[in-house]
Amino acid sequence: MIPFRTKKTFAHGVHPPENKNDTSRMPIRQFPFAPVMIVPLSQHIGKPARSLVQEGQEVMRGQKIAEADGFVSVAMHAPASGIIKRIGLAPSASGKMIESIYIAPFPSSSQEINEGQPCNIDTATPDEIITAIQQAGIVGLGGAAFPTHVKLKIPDDKWVDTLIINGAECEPYLTTDHRVMLEQQQDLFTGIRYILKATGAKRAIIGVENNKIDAAESLRANLPVGEPLSVEVVPAKYPQGAEKMLITALLGREVPSGGLPADAHVVVVNVATAAEIGRLLPTGRGIQERVITITGPGVKDRGNYLIPIGTPLRFALETAGLTDNVSRIFLGGPMMGQAITSIDVPITKGTSGFVVMTENETRRIPEKVMPCIHCAYCLDACPLFLNPSHLGILAKFSEYEQMASEYNLMDCFECGACTYVCPSNIPLVQYFRVAKGILREKKAAA
Amino acid sequence: MNITTPKTLQIRTSPHIVRGLHTHDIMRNVVLALLPVAAFAIYAFGLAALLVLSVATFSCVLTEHLICRLTGKDTTVGDWSAAISGMLYGLTLPPGLPLWMVAFGGIIGIAVGKALFGGLGQNAFNPALVGRAITQAAFPVAITTWYPAFAVERFQSLPSSTLALPFMQPVWDAVTTATPLGTMKFEKQITATYDLVMGFTSGSLGETSSLFILAGGFYLAARRMLNWRIPAAVLGTVAALSGIFHWIDPQEFAGPMFMLFSGGLMLGAVYMATDMVASPMTSKGVVLYGALIGVLIVVIRYWGGLPEGVMYAILVANAVSPHIDSWIQPRVYGTKLKKEADLRQEQIQTESATR
Numbered sequence A: 001m002i003p004f005r006t007k008k009t010f011a012h013g014v015h016p017p018e019n020k021n022d023t024s025r026m027p028i029r030q031f032p033f034a035p036v037m038i039v040p041l042s043q044h045i046g047k048p049a050r051s052l053v054q055e056g057q058e059v060m061r062g063q064k065i066a067e068a069d070g071f072v073s074v075a076m077h078a079p080a081s082g083i084i085k086r087i088g089l090a091p092s093a094s095g096k097m098i099e100s101i102y103i104a105p106f107p108s109s110s111q112e113i114n115e116g117q118p119c120n121i122d123t124a125t126p127d128e129i130i131t132a133i134q135q136a137g138i139v140g141l142g143g144a145a146f147p148t149h150v151k152l153k154i155p156d157d158k159w160v161d162t163l164i165i166n167g168a169e170c171e172p173y174l175t176t177d178h179r180v181m182l183e184q185q186q187d188l189f190t191g192i193r194y195i196l197k198a199t200g201a202k203r204a205i206i207g208v209e210n211n212k213i214d215a216a217e218s219l220r221a222n223l224p225v226g227e228p229l230s231v232e233v234v235p236a237k238y239p240q241g242a243e244k245m246l247i248t249a250l251l252g253r254e255v256p257s258g259g260l261p262a263d264a265h266v267v268v269v270n271v272a273t274a275a276e277i278g279r280l281l282p283t284g285r286g287i288q289e290r291v292i293t294i295t296g297p298g299v300k301d302r303g304n305y306l307i308p309i310g311t312p313l314r315f316a317l318e319t320a321g322l323t324d325n326v327s328r329i330f331l332g333g334p335m336m337g338q339a340i341t342s343i344d345v346p347i348t349k350g351t352s353g354f355v356v357m358t359e360n361e362t363r364r365i366p367e368k369v370m371p372c373i374h375c376a377y378c379l380d381a382c383p384l385f386l387n388p389s390h391l392g393i394l395a396k397f398s399e400y401e402q403m404a405s406e407y408n409l410m411d412c413f414e415c416g417a418c419t420y421v422c423p424s425n426i427p428l429v430q431y432f433r434v435a436k437g438i439l440r441e442k443k444a445a446a
Numbered sequence B: 001m002n003i004t005t006p007k008t009l010q011i012r013t014s015p016h017i018v019r020g021l022h023t024h025d026i027m028r029n030v031v032l033a034l035l036p037v038a039a040f041a042i043y044a045f046g047l048a049a050l051l052v053l054s055v056a057t058f059s060c061v062l063t064e065h066l067i068c069r070l071t072g073k074d075t076t077v078g079d080w081s082a083a084i085s086g087m088l089y090g091l092t093l094p095p096g097l098p099l100w101m102v103a104f105g106g107i108i109g110i111a112v113g114k115a116l117f118g119g120l121g122q123n124a125f126n127p128a129l130v131g132r133a134i135t136q137a138a139f140p141v142a143i144t145t146w147y148p149a150f151a152v153e154r155f156q157s158l159p160s161s162t163l164a165l166p167f168m169q170p171v172w173d174a175v176t177t178a179t180p181l182g183t184m185k186f187e188k189q190i191t192a193t194y195d196l197v198m199g200f201t202s203g204s205l206g207e208t209s210s211l212f213i214l215a216g217g218f219y220l221a222a223r224r225m226l227n228w229r230i231p232a233a234v235l236g237t238v239a240a241l242s243g244i245f246h247w248i249d250p251q252e253f254a255g256p257m258f259m260l261f262s263g264g265l266m267l268g269a270v271y272m273a274t275d276m277v278a279s280p281m282t283s284k285g286v287v288l289y290g291a292l293i294g295v296l297i298v299v300i301r302y303w304g305g306l307p308e309g310v311m312y313a314i315l316v317a318n319a320v321s322p323h324i325d326s327w328i329q330p331r332v333y334g335t336k337l338k339k340e341a342d343l344r345q346e347q348i349q350t351e352s353a354t355r
Helices: A126-135 A148-152 A176-183 A185-199 A210-222 A243-251 A271-280 A313-320 A377-381 A388-396 A400-407 A417-421 A428-445 B023-045 B047-070 B081-091 B099-115 B127-138 B180-187 B193-198 B210-222 B229-248 B256-261 B265-272 B283-303 B310-327 B335-354
Strands: A028-030 A037-040 A064-067 A082-091 A097-105 A162-167 A203-209 A229-234 A266-270 A289-295 A303-308 A326-331 A353-358
Touching: A028 A176, A037 A082, A064 A097, A126 A148, A126 A185, A148 A185, A148 A266, A162 A176, A162 A185, A162 A210, A162 A243, A162 A271, A176 A185, A176 A210, A176 A271, A176 A289, A185 A203, A185 A210, A185 A266, A185 A271, A203 A210, A203 A243, A210 A229, A229 A243, A243 A266, A266 A271, A271 A289, A313 A326, A313 A353, A377 A388, A377 A417, A388 A400, A388 A428, A400 A428, A417 A428, B023 B047, B023 B081, B023 B210, B023 B265, B047 B081, B047 B099, B047 B127, B081 B099, B081 B127, B081 B265, B099 B127, B127 B310, B193 B210, B193 B256, B210 B265, B229 B256, B229 B265, B229 B283, B256 B265, B265 B283, B265 B310, B283 B310
Parallel strands: A028 A303, A162 A203, A162 A266, A203 A229, A289 A353
Antiparallel strands: A037 A097, A082 A097, A289 A303, A326 A353
C-alpha cells in the first residue's frame, strides 16, 4: 500500500500529550440504560426544541418527544421506551438550569427503536435531505453542537465545491471519532452521499491525523469505487480539528476573517455526524444515542461507549467506576472541554466524551500568574496569527473595543493554545472569553 | 450502585492542561547555558574573574531581593532573572575592575534598569546593559583598562586594582594591554581570527570565547528559549556591512571575520539582544530589530570615538523595540483575503462607475 503523504498542515499550533492509547484500541461498547434519563430541550446552539409530550405519557424509544422551533433548532427523540416522569428544570454542564424531559425507561421493555419516514437518497431533493437531518435531530457531534442542517444549507449567494469530513480529533484523550472511522465506515460513506447531494459539493475529503493511521488506511481500503471520495492524512497537531485549520491544511485555502467555510467554498462536517446521518436517514430514525469516550486517570473502566443521550453523568461514572482521588471532571477534551460543577448533568448530543482527572494531574498546575516576559510563545502557538500577548495586556486594561477593532479578537475561537504554552501562567484565552462576552452583551444592548 | 462521589470538584475553565514550561525553567536554562562561558572566563583570567562574576551576580540578586522586601512583595529571586542579569553584567566587565565598582553597577542595573520599570517583564532595557552603561559612565578609565588573558600567575595572585577600596583611585598593574578592537581602532592592527575565536585575546570576561557563547546559543535556540532570528540578523548584518566596506577599503575597514569574532558582538548578539522582555515578538520584528543593532554596531565601530559599540547599539534597539512591536503585527488568518476581496469589489465598483 502506498504510504500517506503527511506534509499538509496549518501554521503554528501546539503538541499536547495525546493520551489516546488507553482507549484507541477499544471497540465501541453498548452502555446500559440509566433508571432515569434527562433530555434537555436545548442541547444545541440555537432555539430550544418545543416539547410534544406530557408528564405521565408513555413514549417509545426513538419517538420524537420535542420538535424543532424554527430553522436554527432541532428535534429531540426519546432515548428509551418508558414513561415521562416530569418536565422541568435540570442542571446542565454550563451551570445553567435548562428545561428538560425526565424519562424513566421501562425495566422489561425490548427497547426496539421506533422508525419514521425514510429519506431516500435517490429521490430526495437537497431541501428534503436538509429537513430530514433537522427532523432526525442531528447536531455537530464533535462538540460544538451546532445544528448540522443549518451548516449544510448553503446560502443562495455562495457555493461549495468540497466537503471535508473532519476526522482530525485533535483533542487529547478522546478516541470517539477514531472508533467511528474504524467501525461505522458504511454509515459514514452513506452519510457523505447525503451531504454531497444536500450541499452540491463535487468531492469529499476525509481528513485524518497521522496518530490514527490505522483508521485512515482502513477507510482508504474500503472506499466505495467510482465515487469522488478520498482520504488524506495530516500530521497530529492541535487545533487541527478546528474547521478553519483543517481547510487550510487540506486545501491551502483560508476562510476570510468573520466569514464562513462556505466563503472558501468548503463545508466541514465531523465524521461522527456524517456517520450518524448515514445511519439515521435511510430508516427515518432520530438520534437517541451517540458514541462517547469515557477516559482519564480517574476512571477504572475506560472505553468508547454507545451511550443513550440523556444518561446522567452520575450513572455513567457509577457504571465506569471512579478512583477515590478524583479532582476534576470535564466534558469534552482537556483543551476546550468544560469542567462541570455537578455530576447530575446529562450526556447530551454535543458530548464527545468526558475525562476524569485525579489530584496527581491537577496538583501540578501552578496557580501563580507571573508577568508577561514577551517570550512570544503564544504568538507562535496561535493558529490564527493573533497576538495573544498584546490582547492579554489590553484585556487587563479593559480595552475590549480596541481588542476587537485592531487586534481581531472576534476571530479567536478559544482553542486555548496560548494559555497552554504560556510560561507565566497567564490565563489568556480566559481573558478573551470574558472580553468577547462583554462585547457581545454590549452589541446586544446597543 | 454506589460510587465514592468526589467530595470536591475543581471548577476551572479550559484548557485543563498546560505545557509545564515555566518562566523560571527558561531562565534557569539561560543560566545553565552561560556557565561554560563563565567557566572559560575564570580559566582565562583567573581569580579576578571569579571574584568579579561572583560580586556581579550576588549584587544583582541581593538588590532584587531587598527591593522586593522593601516594597512588601514576595521575593522574585526564584525566577532566576536577576541571576541572569548578574551573570551577564559580570561577563561584560574587564577582569581587573575594582569589586566595589562591580557591585555599584549591579545594584544600579537592577534597581534602575529593572525595579523602577516595574520588575520582570516591564523593563524596557536589558538590566545587565543598564548596569554596564552606568559603570562605563561613572568609571570610564577603569572599565577600559584590560589585563591580558592567560597570565602565568592568574590563579595565585589578584591584580592590585581588584581589591581597591571604595571611592579610592585604583592602582593599576603595569601589565595592562589593549583589546583587539582597541588595537584595530587606534593602531590599525588586526588580530588573527584563530586567536579571536578561541579566546586567546584580552577583553571583557565573557566576550573572548566565541565558541562557548555560540554553543550555549545553539542549545537555547534548539530548546526554543532564544529566538535564533535575533543573533542571525545581528551577525548577518554586521558581516554583510563590514564585508562591503572591507571590499571598498581593506586598509581602513576591518573585514567580517574580525568584526564578528572581536569584542562583545557574539555575547551581545546571542545573550543580550535576545532578552525576551526587551526585544520584539514577531518574526519580522526581530529581524528588523537585529538588523538595527547590526547597523549601529558597524557605524560605532568604524566611525565612532569608541572602539566598541555593542552595548549602545542594543540599548538603542531596546528603546525602539516596543515601537517595532506596534508597527509590525502578525498577519491575522483570513484577513489578507478580505482585503483582496475588498480590492476586487472596489475595482468592480469603479469600473461600473466609469461606464
